[in-house]
Amino acid sequence: MGAALPVGEAVPEDGSLPEGHDVDRAVSFSAYVHVPFCRVRCGYCDFNTYTSGELRGARQDRYADDVLAEIALAGAVLDRAGGRRPASTVFFGGGTPTLLPPGDLARMLRGIAEQFGVAPGAEVTVEANPDTVDDRVAETLAAAGVTRLSIGMQSAVPHVLRTLDRTHRPESVAVAVAAARRAGLAVSLDLIYGTPGETLEDWRASIDAVLELEPDHVSAYALIIEDGTALARRIRRGEVAMPDDDLQADMYELVDGRLGAAGFEWYEVSNWARTDRARSRHNLAYWRGTDWWGFGPGAHSHIAGVRFWNVKHPAAYAQRLAAGGSPAAGRERPDAATLHLERVLLRTRIKDGLDVSDLSDAGRSAVAGLIADGLIEGPAAVRGRVIPTLRGRLLADVVARALTE
Template sequence: MGGPLPLGEPAPPDGALPVGTSADPAADFGAYLHVPFCRVRCGYCDFNTYTSDELRGARQDKYADTLLREVELARRVLGDVGPLRPAQTVFFGGGTPTLLPPGDLGRMLDGVRSAFGLAAGAEVTVEANPDTVTDASVSELAASGVTRLSIGMQSAVPHVLAVLDRTHDPANVATAVRAARAAGLDVSLDLIYGAPGESLDDWRASLDTALALEPDHVSAYALIVEDGTKLARQIRRGEVPEPDEDLEADMYELADAALAAAGYDWYEVSNWARGPGHRSRHNLAYWRGADWWGFGPGAHSHVAGTRWWNVKHPAAYAQRLAAGESPAAGRERPDAAARALENVLLRSRIREGIPVSEVQGEGRRAVASLIADGLVEGAEAVRGRIVLTLKGRLLADAVVRALTE
C-alpha cells in the first residue's frame, strides 16, 4: 500500500491553488490517472495499490465514476488560475489499469478529453499486466484514443518472476505485444533486473526475449528493496540474498549494449527507445518539470510551482469526492533553492542533460572533475550542457551530489 505521504501544509477542502497562482498557458500539461487495483501484491512493490481483500469500503466497479468527480474538480480549479490547457499526455498507471473494463478506462479518458481537450497527437498510455490483455480489450482501448501500451514483462525467467511474486504467464507477453500491434499501438516493455538469485545469464535471456518482440520502447529498472515490503522482510530473515550492486552494474551495462546494438537509444537513465518519436513523452514531462494533475488515491500533482498529493486509500478518496471535497491530503510550494535542486536531480538523468548555467556555486565548479572522472561528456560540457556518460549513468546519484553540494 506504499509508504507514508509527504509532510506538508493542509490542502483546502475546495482544492483551490494558493492565492496568486498563475499557470503558464504555454507550459505543457499532462494527466496521470492512477488505478490502484491488483490481483495480488508483488513482494517488491511499494506502490499505492490494493488487492480485493484490502479495499474495505471501496468498490472497483464504481472507481471510474469516482475519478471522474476529481476530473470535474480539476477543471474548476485550473480554470481559476489560467486558460485551460489541452493534455499533451495521459498516462493510466497502477496498480493494474487493465483490471478495469476497457470501457471504464475509455470513460475516464473521455472525461479528461471533455474537461481539458487532448492536444493533436496526444500520447495516451495504459500500463498492462500481460495476463489481462486480449485482442478485444486492446482494440477497444485503441478505439477510445489510447496510443501506447506499457506491458509489465519484468523477466522472461520463471524463477526470477517467482521471487518477485509476479504471477503472469511469460508466454502472454508475446500475446499482449501482438494484440497491441494489431490495434496500431506503440509498445513498451518494462523489465526489472537484480532480483535475488538472478544471474547475468538470466538477465541476458530476458533481454533477448524482449528484443525478439521488437518493442518500440524498453524500460529497465534496478530492483530497489523498499522498507515494509515482503521482499525486505525475506532479506532481513536471510531467506533470500540482498541484491548485488556490482552484479546490477554489470546487468545495466549488458542492457545498454544489447539495446544499443538493436537500435535503441537511451534517453533517460532507465529508458531506451527506437528514436525520439517513441520516447515516453509523459515521463519526460516529469523529468522536465512540466505541469500535471494526478487523479486517483495517493496520486501527486504539480501545477505552477505547487505540489499536492491525494489521500491514499480508495475508500477515503471516494468519501471526499462524494462529499464535494477535494481528495488532496496536503501540499507544498518549494522555494527557489529546492526547485533548483530538484531541477538538477531530474534533468541530469535525461539524454538532453541540463545547461551548465543552471548549476550553481560549487556544483558548477565540480563539472571539470566530473569530466576528468569520466562521468560527464566533455564535448557536451564544452557546448554548455551536462550529459552523463555510461559510467555517469551508473553513478548518477554521485553526480547529482557533486552538482548540488
C-alpha cells in the same frame, strides 16, 4: 500499500491553488490516472495498490465515477487559476489499470478530453500486466484514443518471476504484444534486474526475449528493496539474498550495450527508445518539471509551482469526492533552492542534459572534475550541456551530488 504521504499544508475544501500561483498557459499539461487495483501484491512492490481483500468499503466498479468527479473538480480549480490547457500526454498507471473494464478506462479518458481537451498527436499510455491484455482489450483501448501500451514484463525467466511474485507466464508477454500490435498501439516493455537469485545469464535471456518482440521502447529498472515489502521481510529472514550492487551494474551495462546494438538509444538512465518519437513523453514531462494533475488515491500533482497529493485509500478518496470536496491530503510550495536541487537531480538523468548556466558557481567548478573522472561527456560540456556518460549513469547520485554541494 505504499510509503506514507508527505506532511504539508492543508488544502481548501474546493482544492483551489494558493494566491499568486496562476497557470502559465505556455507550460504543457499532462494527466495521470492512478488505478490502485491488483489481483495480488507483488513481493517487491511499494506502490499505493490494493487487492480485493484490502479495499474495505471501496468499490472497484464505481472507480471510474470517482475519478470523473475529481476530473470535474480539477477543471474548476484550473479555471480559477487562469485556465485549462489540453493534455499533451495522458498516462493510466497503477496498480493494474487493465483490471478495470476497458470501457471504464475509455470513460475516464473521455472525461479528460471533455474537461481539458487532448492535444492533437497526444501520447496516451495504459500500463498493463501481460495476462490482462487480449484483442478485445487492445482494440477497445485503441478505439478510445489510447496510443501506447506499457507492459509489465519484468523478466522472461520463470524462477525470477516467482521470486517477484508475478502471476503471468513468460509466454503471456508475446500474446499481449501481438494484441497491441494488431490494434495499432505502440509497445513499451518494462524490465526489472537484480532480483535475488537472478544470474547474468538469466538477465541475458530476458533481454533476448525483449529484442525478439521488437518493442518501440524499453524500461529497465534496478530492483530496490523497499522497507515493509514482503521481499524485504524475506531478505531479513535470510530466505533470499540482498541484490548485489556490482552484479546490477554489470546487468545495466549489458542491457545498455545490447539495446544500443539493436538500434535503441538511451534517453533517461533507465529508459531506451528506438526513435525520438518513441520516447515516453509523459515521463519526460516529469523529468522536465512541467505541469501535471494526478487523479486517483495517493496520486501526486504539480500545477503552477504547487505540489499536492491525494489521500491514499480508495474508500477515503471516494468519500471526499462524494461529499463535494477535494481529495487532496496536503500540499507544498517548494522554494528556489529546492527547485534548483531537483532540476539538477532530474536533468542529469536524461540525455538532453542540464544547461551549465543552470548550475551555481560551485556546480560549474565541479564540471571539469566530472569530465576528468569520466562521469560527464566532455564535448557536450564544452557546448554548455551536462550529459552523463555510461559510467555517469551508473553513478548518477555521485554526479548530482558533485553539482549541488
